[in-house]
Amino acid sequence: MRGMQSTDGLAVADDDLAYLSQSVLQREVSKAFRPIVRGFMLPVVAFYTIVIIPNFLLSPLWEATRMSSLSLLTALAALVCRSLLRSPDVSFARLEAVGAAMLLLIYANCCNVVYVLFQAPNLIYFLLLFIVTAAVAVSIRLIVAISLVVLATMLAVAYAMSPEVLLTYAFASVAAALAAGGLAIMTRGAVMKTVRARLLADRLRSRAEVLADHDALTGLPNRRCFFSCIEKAIARDDAPAVFHLALIDLDGFKPVNDLYGHAIGDELLVEVARRIRFACAGEDMVSRLGGDEFAIAVSRRLSLAELEMFGARICETLRQPFVLSGIRISVTGSIGIAHYPENGRDLRQIYERADHALYRAKRDRRGRTVIFSSEHEAELSGNGRIEQALRTADLDAEFSVMFQPQHDLMRARTTGFEALARWNSPILGFVGPQHFIAAAERCGLIEQLTAVLLRKALSAAAGWPEHVRLSVNLSALDLMSSRSIDDICRIVGESGFDPERLTFEITETSIMHDIEKAKTSLDILSGLGCRIALDDFGSGYSSFAYIHRLPLNRIKMDRNFVTRLSEEEKVSRDIIRAIAELCANLGVECLAEGVETESELMAVRLAGVRYIQGYYFGRPQTAADALAHLEAENGTGQPEMLRA
Structure with a gap:
């Protein structure tokens, strides 16, 4: 039962944007593109396996062997690449490298077909490669690099065939390259926007979950979280809970708010929370229940004398003057302490008795500690x-x-x-x-x-x-x-x-x-x-x-x-x-x-x-x-x- 550090509000602030670092974005983009790239490997395996059959049926043996060897290599490489992308946490660098290797193999197959069958219609494979690159490549730099290589190769081959072929495919290749680039930019822009939105939503949701259990001003666990933790500790069967519940109420806090304003009052509460945390052991759970009321769940076994010393230490640290925005302020804290299970068998009973001890402290011993006793039990019964x-x-x-x-x-x-x-x-x-x-x-x-x-x-x-x-x-x-x-x-x-x-x-x-x-x-x-x-x-x-x-x-x-x-x-x-x-x-x-x-x-x-x-x-x-x-x-x- 340990206190947590302060959290900010739910607004999208600079630290939220800083949270979306390049490495975080790349990791999330990898998660978005991995199914696409990995799924792409199956049609690659299927196509380059099936294409072997018509190669041998329609081409001479040496041509079929040359084209089919590279096709078979590409199909096997696609299987290996698919295996490399099995993990859902694959890195961006690996995804980019696998995509690059696969696209280069497809590019090699296109070049191989044109080399073996030096015909203008086979240039269409390069045009298709533009679209495949735009759809599969994970990064813009990979798209640009592959597209430039494909464009240069296609224009060079077309030029080698004839000026008419060059004229025909020059416009088609440039159009395909621009279309691929536009498609890539739009696709990745949409993916990036979705990834950013999801990351920010996750960030805000996690912060909202923290704020649901913590006080936004002091960062301490709030009333809901504090009592929930105590109830869970009481309900455990393996290790019966033994703890002391201390309630702390500030004496003289209202005049501070009225005289100096709520801003100074908030500063005072933050400093009070810091002092209480400092005066407690690391395993003690400190909470702000609301207003100027704080609580501590002491999970250690303490004797009566040790409890007195514990309360006195907190009272003394709160009694020291506070200097806030140049203003010297003095308040004190009254403390009521009850023990579980001696003073109560459930949360309601233990809280009621700690609250009664606090009431006695504020009535008779302001700025001091009162530990619930049998005398108080009789008084509480009489009050009922x-x-x-x-x-x-x-x-x-x-x-x-x-x-x-x-x-x-x-x-x-x-x-x-x-x-x-x-x-x-x-x-x-x-x-x-x-x-x-x-x-x-x-x-x-x-x-x-x-x-x-x-x-x-x-x-x-x-x-x-x-x-x-x-x-x-x-x-x-x-x-x-x-x-x-x-x-x-x-x-x-x-x-x-x-x-x-x-x-x-x-x-x-x-x-x-x-x-x-x-x-x-x-x-x-x-x-x-x-x-x-x-x-x-x-x-x-x-x-x-x-x-x-x-x-x-x-x-x-x-x-x-x-x-x-x-x-x-x-x-x-x-x-x-x-x-x-x-x-x-x-x-x-x-x-x-x-x-x-x-x-x-x-x-x-x-x-x-x-x-x-x-x-x-x-x-x-x-x-x-x-x-x-x-x-x-x-x-x-x-x-x-x-x-x-």
């Missing part, structure tokens, strides 16, 4: 149960919305709530959003779920004071779906809730799927009057590259920056301050999530953060409790403190 339960769930009855306060330090009051989805399944019990949101995306129910949760949240927020805002999360698939965005706009319009009090929260990773499409969706929501918040800021890779292009009103920094204050206080404080200053420079609000203690509150306050969300000001609560929370403030500016 969640998806099955979700498909049969009554979304309106089983799903509810909780609300977590968002506090304004300057005004010392709650200015909004984030709506948080909850699912209490009658089959599975309570299922966390980190599980059912992903499951809803996988089984195509996320749009329906978003609509249900949005209606519930808007209904609950209808009774809040006008200064209190509602924040609702949108998934990546919501942003990518025009239908979902239209439904959201319709639901907001029907609710009667002021769109200016509604904030839609999106994550960095959801934007990475397609920045342009995400921007279009956000522009529609912003045009409706809704506000846009970027959630989990700082957890992605290219925030500063795209943040200025989006219609943002608020940035919510990733909660990890707050939770790490107790471990890396100085570093975390500096990061929080930098994000707060960035927000101030961009003219957007800054909100810190995960604030639970007095010291964390003081740290983010000193960093210049105005808006806070976390257990310090309130846990997620029901709609009734959220309304009670607002009433508890009672205009005093002092919220009810709910600690972890």
Whole structure:
């Protein structure tokens, strides 16, 4: 299972014409003419064998003997020549030499007849020889050479006979020579054209077959070829397959395409393919499955430690900056690895488990390797149960919305709530959003779920004071779906809730799927009057590259920056301050999530953060409790403190 080198497109290019070298053309012309020349030998044998009989019946013995001896020699030579042309791969030189020998023998027979029977009518044999030469000779040079010899001989003999004979046969011989030449040129031109067309067709067909199994950009085996090879390896009876399947997905590739264009993106993919091939062993099969997803079939037995080293080597080589057309670009690669047959008994199972490991890598360890384990098997099994339960769930009855306060330090009051989805399944019990949101995306129910949760949240927020805002999360698939965005706009319009009090929260990773499409969706929501918040800021890779292009009103920094204050206080404080200053420079609000203690509150306050969300000001609560929370403030500016 080895990768192959790059191939070009299917157009007839210069390398196709170069492929039709003189030697190749001669070889193919030989194949076309061999049956003609070899078939010609049979009538030659027949004619020069049969002609012996009338020679002895109609001519004196010495004349018959002279003519018949040469005829017999010609017939035997034709048999030998036919034997020499038995192989279908006879060379052009041999075919030309055999044709020349045969034509010269026929020429000798013509001369012999004229010499023995010096009569003008016998000159017709020379005229026939012109036609035979045009039909049988494999090359133009042989035709010209034989024709000149025959023409010169015929004119010389005619001149020797008499001026009248010369005058009569001069025009006939020249006409025959020109006719033979024209016939030869047309015949060989047609043969050459046919040969060229067939060679080019074969060339393009072979290239098409290569491209059918290989990626035109990188030259790697494509998805079809890769999976076909794996299935064949699994199906073999003589040597049961044992291999590791590694799936690689680039982190940060979309922004490269969006910022620098697809040409640079293609250059990056070619270089990524080259680096992956270089990092793998020769027997490993590297494939580009599509987009920025690659795969490796490792046919060697590797221990867990060796697999870790294998994945780390690839991740490290991809982590090194790329310089493309003078542009310095940095991306990383996340890898998921599964083992056959331990993690699956067929291609579908092994791919599903490698893909799950890749999902875990992108979720928890971007730029690192995750090897599928028994823990993942249990999780995958649980995902299947969640998806099955979700498909049969009554979304309106089983799903509810909780609300977590968002506090304004300057005004010392709650200015909004984030709506948080909850699912209490009658089959599975309570299922966390980190599980059912992903499951809803996988089984195509996320749009329906978003609509249900949005209606519930808007209904609950209808009774809040006008200064209190509602924040609702949108998934990546919501942003990518025009239908979902239209439904959201319709639901907001029907609710009667002021769109200016509604904030839609999106994550960095959801934007990475397609920045342009995400921007279009956000522009529609912003045009409706809704506000846009970027959630989990700082957890992605290219925030500063795209943040200025989006219609943002608020940035919510990733909660990890707050939770790490107790471990890396100085570093975390500096990061929080930098994000707060960035927000101030961009003219957007800054909100810190995960604030639970007095010291964390003081740290983010000193960093210049105005808006806070976390257990310090309130846990997620029901709609009734959220309304009670607002009433508890009672205009005093002092919220009810709910600690972890």
